[in-house]
Amino acid sequence: MGRQSVHIETFGCQMNVADTERAATRLRADGFDLSDSADSADVILLNTCSIREKAEQKVFQRVSEIKTERVGRQPLIGVMGCVAQLEGEAIFKTSPSVRLVIGTGATDRVTDLLGRALGGERRVLDISERKASEAYEISRVERHSDHIAFVPIIEGCNKFCTYCIVPFSRGRERSRVASDIIEEVKRLREEGFKEVQLIGQNVNSYRPKVENGLERFEGATPFSKLLRAVASTKIPRVKFTTSFPRDFHADIVKAIDEHENLCNWVHLPVQAGNDRILRAMRRGHKVKDYLGKIASIKSARRRIALTSDIIVGFPGETSAEFEDTLKLIRECQFHGLYIFKYSERRRTPAAKLPDTVSEDEKTFRFLALEDLQMSLQREVFQSYIGEAVEVLVEGYSARSRDDLTGHTTCNKVLNFRADPDLIGRIVKVKVREAKTHSLYGEILGGDCV
Ligand code: 5AD
Ligand code: SF4
Numbered sequence: 001m002g003r004q005s006v007h008i009e010t011f012g013c014q015m016n017v018a019d020t021e022r023a024a025t026r027l028r029a030d031g032f033d034l035s036d037s038a039d040s041a042d043v044i045l046l047n048t049c050s051i052r053e054k055a056e057q058k059v060f061q062r063v064s065e066i067k068t069e070r071v072g073r074q075p076l077i078g079v080m081g082c083v084a085q086l087e088g089e090a091i092f093k094t095s096p097s098v099r100l101v102i103g104t105g106a107t108d109r110v111t112d113l114l115g116r117a118l119g120g121e122r123r124v125l126d127i128s129e130r131k132a133s134e135a136y137e138i139s140r141v142e143r144h145s146d147h148i149a150f151v152p153i154i155e156g157c158n159k160f161c162t163y164c165i166v167p168f169s170r171g172r173e174r175s176r177v178a179s180d181i182i183e184e185v186k187r188l189r190e191e192g193f194k195e196v197q198l199i200g201q202n203v204n205s206y207r208p209k210v211e212n213g214l215e216r217f218e219g220a221t222p223f224s225k226l227l228r229a230v231a232s233t234k235i236p237r238v239k240f241t242t243s244f245p246r247d248f249h250a251d252i253v254k255a256i257d258e259h260e261n262l263c264n265w266v267h268l269p270v271q272a273g274n275d276r277i278l279r280a281m282r283r284g285h286k287v288k289d290y291l292g293k294i295a296s297i298k299s300a301r302r303r304i305a306l307t308s309d310i311i312v313g314f315p316g317e318t319s320a321e322f323e324d325t326l327k328l329i330r331e332c333q334f335h336g337l338y339i340f341k342y343s344e345r346r347r348t349p350a351a352k353l354p355d356t357v358s359e360d361e362k363t364f365r366f367l368a369l370e371d372l373q374m375s376l377q378r379e380v381f382q383s384y385i386g387e388a389v390e391v392l393v394e395g396y397s398a399r400s401r402d403d404l405t406g407h408t409t410c411n412k413v414l415n416f417r418a419d420p421d422l423i424g425r426i427v428k429v430k431v432r433e434a435k436t437h438s439l440y441g442e443i444l445g446g447d448c449v
Contacts (some may be wrong), residue, residue, distance in 0.1 A: 004118060005033040007041035011058060012049025014199045014241070015170070017079055017440060018150045020047050023080065023110045024142040030111040034142070034351040037117030043114060045102075047424065048083035050165050052343035059083050063095045076117055078102060082169035086347075088127045097323055103127030104170055112331045128172065130155075136180065140191055147424050149193045153181055153226065154200035154207075159244065161271075162349040163311065163342060166201055175206050178226050191286075193427055194392050195237035197232065200350040202244035202429045203255045204252065208317035219296050220251035227252065231259035237392065237409060237428055241267045241441030246284040257301045264302040268293065269309035269338075274321040277314055281350075289327060294332060305410035307336035312369060314342045315363035321366050335380050335410065337373045341366055374436055381412070381434035388444055389414065390443075393422045413438040 006027055010020045023045070024034050035041040046062055049055040053363050063077055078100030079091055085103035092098060100117045102110055106126040119122045134154075143149055157164075200206070206223040208214075218233070219225030230238050237349040238261055243252075245268055256262045268290075272278050275286045285293075297304050310325060341362040344351050357365075389408045397403035397415045404422065405415045415438060416429050422443075429441035431432070 001313075002067075003031060003033050005040070005045040005395065006045060006114070007035045007038050007040070008045045009045060009062070009213065010047045011334075012047075012051065012082065014197065015152060015201070015386055016047050016049060016151050016431065017139070017144050017370065019104070019107045021077070021138045021142045021144065021150070022063045022136070023047070023107050025137055026111050027114070027138045028043075028059075028139070030426060031113075038075075041075055043118075044321045045079065045080050045110075046079045048079055050082040050086055050169050050171055050345070053345070055344070060095055062238065069099055076100065076114075078114065078117070080107065082165070085127055089125060092125075094124050099123060101125045105130040120368060128321040130174075136176065140297065140389040143193075147193060147394060147395065148195045148197060148209050150199050151174065151181060151184055151187045151188075151196050152200060153198045153203055154205065155306060156222070157201040158205070159170060159202065160349075161281065162280065163314065163345065165345040167425050168347055170201065173202070173205060173207070175208040175210050175222075177208050177210060178222075178229060180318065181226065182229055182233060185230050185235050189233055189235045192424070193235070194424065196227075196230070196235055196241040197240065201242065201397065203240045204243045204245065204247045204249070219247050219255070221247075224249060224255050225246075227255040227262055228259065231255070231262050236267070237261055237263055239263045239265060239411065243268050245290050245293055247271065248293045250354070253296050253300050253304070258305065263307070263411070264300070264303055264304045264352045265335075266297055267309075267411065268297075270299070270309050270328065270332075271309060272314065272317070272321075273325035275315075276281065276319070277317055277321050281311075281314060287324070290328075291331070303410070304331070305335040306332065307338075308332070308334050309340065310336045310369060311340050311342050313357035314351065315350055315355050317342075317357055326369065329369065329372055330376065333380060334373065335368075335377065335412070337377075339366055339369050354380075355356040360387040372435040378434070378436055381436065381439060382410075384439055385430045385434055386431065388428050389441070390401040390426055391416075391429050391441075392426050393418070393424060395423055396420070408439070414441055415439070417444055418443040 018322050048059045050236050054357040079099050079104040080436040084101045154175045156173045157166045158173045160167050204223045215227040217225040217228040390413045391406040394406045403415045431441045433440040
């Protein structure tokens with residue numbers, strides 16, 4: 001048997017992207033080829049998301065698509081990630097062509113598991129936990145970008161918001177030791193990466209079992225110590241996502257004030273603008289608390305871009321309660337908003353509540369909120385016109401080969417015309433035009449980093 005090729009498709013959040021990079025690193029180190037093509041690979045692994053029902057359905061659609069699209073020999077199909085963890089054995093029944101199920105804790109064991117399946121074992125399943133001895137390792141070639149690296153700092157979630165499946169699919173919170181994170185960031189800097197994004201379901205709940213790596217750094221919480229430690233590596237840009245409102249300490253803003261390389265963007269999901277709904281969601285914050293957090297963010301030295309998530313149509317949400325969400329959105333002036341229709345997830349406490357909001361009403365609320373946000377966002381984006389911003393040049397713009405694209409420190413997409421040699425550099429651009437989701441600008445001489 002020659003070298004087998006594996007194609008991995010990733011759905012969902014950055015954590016899944018990081019897990020794909022991790023699985024690919026293992027597989028290549030153990031003698032597999034990684035392939036970009038689903039048409040010819042011997043093995044196809046689907047790294048799946050279960051946050052909403054639609055995301056989950058995609059997996060099963062994709063399995064049947066693969067089966068019909070592939071001509072000739074069928075690939076070995078495996079399911080990884082959140083759906084694998086939650087559904088386990090049941091996947092073999094729903095999709096009999098799946099032969100391998102690898103849960104979120106089993107990513108590092110992918111080679112052995114795949115080896116068993118290729119060796120003829122009919123169904124291979126591992127949904128047990130990650131072992132502490134399994135070293136976290138991602139090689140440069142497997143990173144999703146040559147310039148930006150995702151660095152997980154905490155996995156799992158202990159919050160148990162009543163609608164959310166993540167505590168079940170990703171397990172309890174586990175924080176990586178800070179010295180390992182810092183070493184990784186230093187290595188990334190040496191390799192030429194310009195930006196790291198510290199990722200986790202709730203990065204600011206970061207709480208490692210040991211202090212290693214944080215001893216020299218000030219901070220009101222382990223997370224704000226970590227921010228200062230990572231900033232001190234002198235990597236040009238540090239972003240972090242997602243932050244949990246209840247655990248958002250003002251010291252995070254202080255750290256951003258102190259360190260230029262801590263980027264001026266915070267993603268702080270509020271989910272709803274009504275206290276009864278927030279309590280039913282078990283979010284641990286009230287509207288007033290949230291407004292207090294964003295007041296501290298808005299008092300920062302630099303203008304910090306604030307983005308958020310909203311769920312519309314949570315069970316029992318009345319029109320008046322939804323109006324409160326519209327009111328909050330007007331007050332917050334978010335620079336970006338991800339809106340989701342409530343989707344019932346089996347096993348979560350909210351699944352026991354009668355789902356009183358009809359699909360049509362959810363759609364109505366979704367569109368009303370989107371409409372409002374678009375008009376507010378247009379103003380926010382327009383206020384950048386005339387400003388000089390720093391952008392990390394990531395590549396050609398999706399629309400035109402004449403333009404380059406990248407993200408600003410405040411995480412906005414910015415397109416501009418310039419020499420492609422600048423890809424991978426951080427440059428200054430003057431904003432000339434604002435669209436609803438992106439900015440257009442003009443390069444200001446030379447690169448900064
Ligand atoms: N239904 C709809 N949206 C959800 N989210 C999480 N669980 C659900 C659900 N059951 C949203 C939240 C979260 C984002 C990642 O997904 O807004 O912040
Ligand atoms: Fe889900 Fe809440 Fe945890 Fe976020 S904090 S992952 S919404 S349970």
